[in-house]
Amino acid sequence: MFDILEADIVVFQETKIQRKDLVDDMVLVPGWDCYWSLPKHKKGYSGVVIYTRQSVCAPIRAEEGITGTLYPPGCTTSFAEGAEDQKIGGYPSKIQLDASLVDATTLDSEGRCVILEFPAFVLFGLYSPANRDETRDDFRLGFLDVLDARIRNLVAMGKRVIVTGDLNISREELDTANAEASMRKNGYTVEEYISTPARRMFNQLLEGGKVIGEKDQGREKAIMWDACRGFHPKRKGMFTCWEQKVNARPGNYGARIDYVLSSLDMKTWFSNSNIQEGLMGSDHCPVFAVLKDQVEVNGEMVHTIDMMNPPGMFLHGIRQREYSVRDMLPSSGKLIPEFDGRRNIKDMFTRRPVLAKTQSAATSSTDLEQESGKASETIHSIIEQSSQTESRGAFPRTSKDVVPSVAGKRRPSTASSTNRPCKRSKSAASNPAIPTNNKGQQSLKGFFKSTAAANDSPAAPSPPQQAESQTGSNSNLVLEAALALNPNPDSAAPSTQTSEAKSLGSTSPTSPLANRGACLNGIRSARGSPSKDGGAIEDSDMVHDPIESKESWSKLFTKPAAPRCEGHDEPCKTMLTKKSGMNCGRSFWMCARPLGPSGAKEKNTQWR
Numbered sequence: 001m002f003d004i005l006e007a008d009i010v011v012f013q014e015t016k017i018q019r020k021d022l023v024d025d026m027v028l029v030p031g032w033d034c035y036w037s038l039p040k041h042k043k044g045y046s047g048v049v050i051y052t053r054q055s056v057c058a059p060i061r062a063e064e065g066i067t068g069t070l071y072p073p074g075c076t077t078s079f080a081e082g083a084e085d086q087k088i089g090g091y092p093s094k095i096q097l098d099a100s101l102v103d104a105t106t107l108d109s110e111g112r113c114v115i116l117e118f119p120a121f122v123l124f125g126l127y128s129p130a131n132r133d134e135t136r137d138d139f140r141l142g143f144l145d146v147l148d149a150r151i152r153n154l155v156a157m158g159k160r161v162i163v164t165g166d167l168n169i170s171r172e173e174l175d176t177a178n179a180e181a182s183m184r185k186n187g188y189t190v191e192e193y194i195s196t197p198a199r200r201m202f203n204q205l206l207e208g209g210k211v212i213g214e215k216d217q218g219r220e221k222a223i224m225w226d227a228c229r230g231f232h233p234k235r236k237g238m239f240t241c242w243e244q245k246v247n248a249r250p251g252n253y254g255a256r257i258d259y260v261l262s263s264l265d266m267k268t269w270f271s272n273s274n275i276q277e278g279l280m281g282s283d284h285c286p287v288f289a290v291l292k293d294q295v296e297v298n299g300e301m302v303h304t305i306d307m308m309n310p311p312g313m314f315l316h317g318i319r320q321r322e323y324s325v326r327d328m329l330p331s332s333g334k335l336i337p338e339f340d341g342r343r344n345i346k347d348m349f350t351r352r353p354v355l356a357k358t359q360s361a362a363t364s365s366t367d368l369e370q371e372s373g374k375a376s377e378t379i380h381s382i383i384e385q386s387s388q389t390e391s392r393g394a395f396p397r398t399s400k401d402v403v404p405s406v407a408g409k410r411r412p413s414t415a416s417s418t419n420r421p422c423k424r425s426k427s428a429a430s431n432p433a434i435p436t437n438n439k440g441q442q443s444l445k446g447f448f449k450s451t452a453a454a455n456d457s458p459a460a461p462s463p464p465q466q467a468e469s470q471t472g473s474n475s476n477l478v479l480e481a482a483l484a485l486n487p488n489p490d491s492a493a494p495s496t497q498t499s500e501a502k503s504l505g506s507t508s509p510t511s512p513l514a515n516r517g518a519c520l521n522g523i524r525s526a527r528g529s530p531s532k533d534g535g536a537i538e539d540s541d542m543v544h545d546p547i548e549s550k551e552s553w554s555k556l557f558t559k560p561a562a563p564r565c566e567g568h569d570e571p572c573k574t575m576l577t578k579k580s581g582m583n584c585g586r587s588f589w590m591c592a593r594p595l596g597p598s599g600a601k602e603k604n605t606q607w608r
Helices: 094-098 134-156 179-186 191-196 196-204 227-231 265-269 303-308 345-350 364-391 414-419 463-475 477-481 494-507 516-526 544-556
Strands: 007-012 033-038 048-055 061-064 114-116 124-125 162-168 224-226 257-262 269-276 285-290 294-298 302-303 573-576 587-590
Touching: 007 124, 033 463, 048 114, 048 124, 061 414, 061 544, 094 134, 094 302, 114 303, 124 134, 134 162, 179 191, 191 196, 224 227, 227 257, 227 269, 227 414, 257 265, 257 269, 257 285, 265 269, 265 294, 294 303, 302 303
Parallel strands: 124 162
Antiparallel strands: 007 048, 033 048, 061 114, 114 124, 162 257, 224 257, 269 285, 294 302, 573 587
């Protein structure tokens, strides 16, 4: 995936996992480091992670949360109260935190922010709360309020800032396809739509943002620049999120809520910024921004890579030393106790071990070929030895058959191994011959079908088999007697039938399994209603046609056929009502085609 994105810093939002769900492929990515922010209480909710390519960039500080109240791994001091050389800074003051309706610990408990500091800038990876219902308004506005304060504090300190992620806010009408529908639904005018609390707060932060009336106190100055809109100021339909339930992506009926923002002093650092709407896999599409190789800092041209790593790692764009474990930060995902000191199993096979200097010069290709030949001969000899041991089957192992143990493990003595009682496997000759073609009853149909007759010329059974066949024939006398019953009440007497049944059972060469189907059919005949003279009359109601039964069950469990759409004469798809009310939980049919750009029903078009 990283190869497809061709990026050096990748930010993911809404990971929806907990710490116990992390696996090697998420954390131990070869050549990459990662920094996680996971929800503290809710399961399968929120979550942010930033991946950095170690060959290009390495942060010098990392934090989780926007308030600074959380604690670094293994520390009892919060980020805000740590040493000056270890904290990023710009933390909201007590007055700024008190302005929020939600306390700071709660704001950072849902895993919504990771902050990395490079010598060049401070990077925010964000997943802002969405506008779902009124119960979350206080949390959403409180999060945005504290975020605005943290960004402004960092800029006031003289640090450059880049903000990336899903902010769940569309700037203006140009950034959403349902602006008019939303205004009609809520009864808003254009001014009221632009002045909603979250949108107004966001636009006051951005250069060129629409703000109706005077700006709020403390937010008079715009400090951030929308990179993607800066490169495409008039582009319509530049959306990054689409509703999956109504399949709105093919018709591009969506909104732009994912951003790459930078402080104003970095506007000239970017060479391009755009969206990748063709990259599938989520209801969002990636947004990217490209930094120039060289940028102007204090009137001098500086290689960007020099400022994306700790001091001394790069100089004039040339690497001076390699990335090592000492460059890892305490918040790195690779230092999580479950993954610390480990590496991905794929990395073991892709990286060749480094030889010692004294051995590297002396080792040649001929020596390697000789070693590999010896190893292959050893492996073949062990395989042949093990196959010979398995072929002996019932015979116990001797000391010569034992494969040498791994170095470092204690090898048991010969005396102890010979005195120990050896577990003997059952001999193949002691087991009775079992037909190899008998696989047992494979399905319910086999219960209603009679099995195939035995072979015409069976092999002569051994003495144990003869005894077993005699026992089997005697045990089935009663069942086979039922088979010989005459369904006609005017036939011979019961005593004659019994004698015939005994002779049939004693002379039948078939096995009990082969007579199973016939016996069951005979039992059904015997279950008829009794006649006056003690016979049995077959009851046709007790016999069921298996094909008819199968069709009846299939009709019972088969889903009903989907109705046809009136406009396109195509099968509809089923939807479930989740809106509260009398129809909540009920399913309904809807046209399967995607929603069009207008967001409304369209007749005689390719859209719904």
